[in-house]
Amino acid sequence: MSRHGFRGEILSVPRDPLRHDDAIRHLADGLLVVEGGRVCAIGPYATLAPRFAGLTIEPLAGLIVPGFVDTHVHYPQLGAIAAHGGQLLEWLERHIFPAEAAFADPDHAARMARLFCDALLRHGTTSALVFATVHPGSVEALFREALARDMRLIAGKVLMDLGPDGLRDGAESGLAESAALIARWRGRGRLGYAVTPRFALTSSPDQLTGAGALLARHPDILLHTHIAENRAEIDAVAAAFPQDRDYLAVYERFGLVGPRSVFAHGVHLAPDAMARLAAAGSGIAFCPSSNLFLGSGLFDLAAADAAGVRVGLGSDIGAGTSLSMLATCGEAYKIGQLRGDTLDPFRALYLATAGGAALLGLEDRIGGLRPGQDADFVQLDPAATPLLALRTAGRPLAERLFALHVLGDDRAVAATFLAGRRAATRETGAFR
Numbered sequence: 001m002s003r004h005g006f007r008g009e010i011l012s013v014p015r016d017p018l019r020h021d022d023a024i025r026h027l028a029d030g031l032l033v034v035e036g037g038r039v040c041a042i043g044p045y046a047t048l049a050p051r052f053a054g055l056t057i058e059p060l061a062g063l064i065v066p067g068f069v070d071t072h073v074h075y076p077q078l079g080a081i082a083a084h085g086g087q088l089l090e091w092l093e094r095h096i097f098p099a100e101a102a103f104a105d106p107d108h109a110a111r112m113a114r115l116f117c118d119a120l121l122r123h124g125t126t127s128a129l130v131f132a133t134v135h136p137g138s139v140e141a142l143f144r145e146a147l148a149r150d151m152r153l154i155a156g157k158v159l160m161d162l163g164p165d166g167l168r169d170g171a172e173s174g175l176a177e178s179a180a181l182i183a184r185w186r187g188r189g190r191l192g193y194a195v196t197p198r199f200a201l202t203s204s205p206d207q208l209t210g211a212g213a214l215l216a217r218h219p220d221i222l223l224h225t226h227i228a229e230n231r232a233e234i235d236a237v238a239a240a241f242p243q244d245r246d247y248l249a250v251y252e253r254f255g256l257v258g259p260r261s262v263f264a265h266g267v268h269l270a271p272d273a274m275a276r277l278a279a280a281g282s283g284i285a286f287c288p289s290s291n292l293f294l295g296s297g298l299f300d301l302a303a304a305d306a307a308g309v310r311v312g313l314g315s316d317i318g319a320g321t322s323l324s325m326l327a328t329c330g331e332a333y334k335i336g337q338l339r340g341d342t343l344d345p346f347r348a349l350y351l352a353t354a355g356g357a358a359l360l361g362l363e364d365r366i367g368g369l370r371p372g373q374d375a376d377f378v379q380l381d382p383a384a385t386p387l388l389a390l391r392t393a394g395r396p397l398a399e400r401l402f403a404l405h406v407l408g409d410d411r412a413v414a415a416t417f418l419a420g421r422r423a424a425t426r427e428t429g430a431f432r
């Protein structure tokens with residue numbers, strides 16, 4: 001197997017800085033050695049290079065970080081980003097359901113899947129947990145594009161037998177379609193499947209029961225849904241499920257709350273629900289730009305941390321306002337400011353990389369640039385714009401990183417590497 005080296009400034013945060021003093025790995029002049037798509041070695045150039053005589057070494061300017069992990073994003077909503085007016089339930093009806101209905105057309109799904117994968121890579125996102133639509137073809141289209149690029153995507157057909165006209169499956173047919181997708185795509189490339197009920201309001205008890213059974217039957221798949229995002233949504237769930245003590249209890253009753261469950265938002269979870277999530281080993285995708293855009297509320301990261309709930313970051317396009325996980329870190333910081341809880345830039349990078357990987361059960365595979373992990377990484381350009389250049393020149397690492405969060409986006413991603421191969425550059429876009 002051929003080896004290839006990359007030399008540059010390398011930063012990774014493989015463990016949570018909140019819980020580990022030595023979490024930050026910084027190499028001012030580092031060497032990353034890749035073999036067979038995996039990290040073979042990583043360390044200071046001066047000590048590592050002599051161990052790899054004859055190695056082809058490519059210098060990379062800027063800052064090398066692990067590929068970003070977006071733990072909650074809706075690919076069919078890419079064209080509905082920045083839709084004006086209305087909080088969650090109204091926004092879904094007005095903007096999102098019509099956009100998703102268009103995915104009944106396989107050609108549209110194929111076009112949007114291509115655009116989405118290209119866009120993820122241009123933003124430095126190499127792994128993601130993705131909502132498709134109710135149409136099985138929307139998952140097929142996404143998996144085809146991700147497989148062709150060797151991206152690590154986890155996705156699922158949306159279960160919504162109580163959805164609006166034109167965007168509904170049957171309780172049974174939706175589950176059968178999910179099972180068929182699992183059988184067809186499991187184990188191909190770096191793809192994964194998530195059972196994906198939209199939220200408690202759009203699935204019947206029969207469908208939620210079946211979702212729980214499907215999850216129990218397949219120990220390698222995830223559960224991906226929304227929870228406690230918006231006050232009106234929570235009131236509607238309480239009215240629809242009067243026998244359950246809170247929103248989480250609905251999912252608990254149907255066997256949907258476990259160590260492979262990822263819940264988007266959790267903005268309005270009471271301490272008791274946070275504690276139950278932690279005890280179950282479930283995690284939350286914190287989606288700051290979405291929560292601000294829809295006026296949903298301010299996620300309490302400190303409460304999740306105190307309870308011991310695993311957290312990753314999500315762009316939540318189309319409610320989110322940027323696919324960039326750099327920008328998402330910046331938005332998470334602003335929510336922290338409004339809560340009196342200052343988010344450290346290294347912790348933010350952890351949440352956007354190894355923390356997200358852990359949320360998806362992929363901590364051994366991605367997120368930390370550790371030997372043996374997939375060599376998915378990003379070359380950031382701290383001087384991508386005149387303002388970034390002004391703010392980062394000669395500054396300490398923490399300041400440069402924070403400036404990238406607040407001022408950066410896809411413009412600051414010079415190149416994205418998948419399994420050690422250049423998969424996109426700022427100049428050329430993504431390669432197919």
Ligand SMILES: O=c1[nH]c(=O)c2nc[nH]c2[nH]1
Nearest residue numbers: 096198199226229316319
């Ligand atoms: O942010 C969100 N986006 C959605 O598409 C959705 N559906 C249910 N709840 C949701 N929240």
Ligand SMILES: [Zn+2]
Nearest residue numbers: 074226264316
């Ligand atoms: Zn969402």
